[in-house]
Amino acid sequence: MQQPVIVMNQKVEREHGRKAQMSNIGAAKTVAGLISSTLGPCAMLKMILDPMGGTVLTNDGNCILREIDVVHPAAKHMLELARAQDEEVGDGTTSVIVLTGEILSLAQPLLERNIHPLKIVKGMVQALTDALQIIEQVAVTIDPTDREQLLEVVRACLGTKFGSREEMLMCKLAVDATLRVVMTSAITGQKEIDIKRYAKIEKIPGASIEDSEVLDGVMFNKDHIHPKMRRRIENPRVLLLDTALEYKKAETTISVEVTKDTDWETLLKQEEDYVRNLCAHIIAFKPDVVITEKGASDLAAHFLYKANITCIRRLRKTDNNRIARATGATIVSRVEELQESDIGTGAGLFEIKKIGDEYFTFITGCPNGTACSVILRGASKDILNEMERNLHDAMCVTRNIILEPRIVHGAAAIEMHTSARLMEKAKSITGVQQAAYQAIAMALEVIPRILSSNCGANVIRTVTDLRARHALPSGSHWGVDGIKGDITDIRVLKIVEPASVKIQALKTAVEAACMILRVDDVVSGTKAKSDRPEKKAAATQEDAPDGHE
Incomplete structure (x- = not known):
């Protein structure tokens, strides 16, 4: 078929x-x-x-x-x-x-x-x-702050969907997730609701639909980079980076001539000193968790582990933005420009859990955060995909009612x-x-x-x-x-x-x-790819050598 x-x-x-x-x-x-x-x-x-x-x-x-x-x-x-x-x-x-x-x-x-x-x-x-x-x-x-009326509108939307068997659970998930990401502009006073960017739906096959929930924080599919780093931290100080914690490669191709055995050691020492200085800047602010969008070398992992800091690397930009909104942290592009105000302290718990065969990091307990993750559990990927589409529609309906309550x-x-x-x-x-x-x-x-x-x-x-x-x-x-x-x-x-x-x-x-x-x-706007057959035949006869037509 x-x-x-x-x-x-x-x-x-x-x-x-x-x-x-x-x-x-x-x-x-x-x-x-x-x-x-x-x-x-x-x-x-x-x-x-x-x-x-x-x-x-x-x-x-x-x-x-x-x-x-x-x-x-x-x-x-x-x-x-x-x-x-x-x-x-x-x-x-x-x-x-x-x-x-x-x-x-x-x-x-x-x-x-x-x-x-x-x-x-x-x-x-x-x-x-x-x-x-x-x-x-x-x-x-209607009154957009009335949760019951919001649930009624969303229930009408979800009643026509495939997941309507669990419609009340799905309605609550949609309303909770949308209300979490409402931001009011300090200048204009208008509400801004970006559910696509800040209300991420995470699908994990297994368990039952009733185990789905909206986190008061964010969750992403990552593990820390050193096996002995802490997996559970209460009231963590979170530092978000947009830079690599490893030796910066030269932008142009440069050749280094090594003539003595000590020259090689000097080069390695330069790399180590560079990474040590980066980590020293970070350690000075005493964060509990360091999350970077780029790479982090084994040497950086060693220095951070010694300072009792948990590090996660290669996180998506979108996930990093959600963590920033949830914890109140600021994403830093240069470690040298780090300030105390950039550290996020709005989270209550940092925890790494194993679900199935994969590790997931949870940053929860963010009462003032305006970002969230919705965890969907279900029997198969097909069911989860359909639930995600239905939940997205429900969240859009909730957003429309909050912005235009008619x-x-x-x-x-x-x-x-x-x-x-x-x-x-x-x-x-x-x-x-x-x-x-x-x-x-x-x-x-x-x-x-x-x-x-x-x-x-x-x-x-x-x-x-x-x-x-x-x-x-x-x-x-x-x-x-x-x-x-x-x-x-x-x-x-x-x-x-x-x-x-x-x-x-x-x-x-x-x-x-x-x-x-x-x-x-x-009207068709495409050209015909080949000319007429008789033209091709005529061209073939003209090109043939004498006596071999």
Whole structure:
């Protein structure tokens, strides 16, 4: 079985006008159809074979589209939507693709009626503006410091994921990790949350999912460099370096002439004195732990061990930055410029433990630190990878709520509410733009349709019933129970989602659909590699020697 290839793998030739538009719409619908079964709590998983022979098991829209091989240019454009959505808000990647595919599908009959694409686009943009206003009106502001409300929002996000069996544990991990890395700017007072850099997820196969935890500090996969150095230190003084603790090699090639046996000893003594001076500068500040991003020689390890200092070398830059944020230390580039204020004293415990066959270093007990490590335990690497993707989405949702604390009803309630209000407004629009305006309203119904389809409910009956309930002024809270398939009051189920995710998904979907509709020509930009066969044959005859044609 080979890696799936979306849309035919043929050479893209010039397509003009209506043919180009229909081809692009067909490619977009194919991509949307591929991942529509991964929406909702009853989502199916996709098994993707990568080029190296490995497998990926996931229902994360962005991950699926990142792994598959696509040839058609419009399909490639669809893949970019999921990536943009993931980078911006971290959730709603599947919704964006499904919504874009549905908008284009409903635009197809309009094109067949010879309505000009720019008139369709104008109607869609007007519908987008009105839809965003409707979402803003029904969005509710919450208190981002209320942990219970944060957990509710994150639970709604994780309920559709593969790891939903342990959803409360995963929700707590996501909320704890995100709250740990919140930094408030002293100048502007704005909050900064960089979960990608300062909330590192460490995956260790083995044990059970319940053993996963958020450390009040950092953890990395390293051991010390001398077997007799201390493995456990309470309240350590931590020194972080960005320089090598070994003899500095010459930047240019220099030749040294050794004529006597004492010359060699002199050279070795120079190296030893250089390393001794480096270590003396460090020892003078009495740190307990020295961590460097570069190398550390055996001689430096000897001097540091004699001074009862534990040393770790060749640490990643990203890990070093996290330790600096957790312990309050400053990364030093030159040992000679070391100051007392550069030493980190914010950690409560330094410990090296063996988990499985590998050694891990823990620096924990950092109450004032703004960096953390999340340890994920699980049965296999596939499960851990999927848990990591789900946890990343959950942390992104938590970040969005802290930065912009506005929520809307989930479980397709907000989509149906927006659809019903747009249908009402469409009556006041005249001309051919009304059809494009209504297309956006009808496209929003694809979310409840797929949710009910994925859990085995009667799709037509469910969507018709929902449409009738949302036609009433007070029906904005009715949605689809993604597990049972019933129409339920979302206020009872407490399914809420960040308004920023819904707004971003709608903006991205409509703008992408408009862009694809405005394409009227697809031209290949590659040259033909070989000339025509008859030219080659003629050249061969001309080059042949006389009498040997």
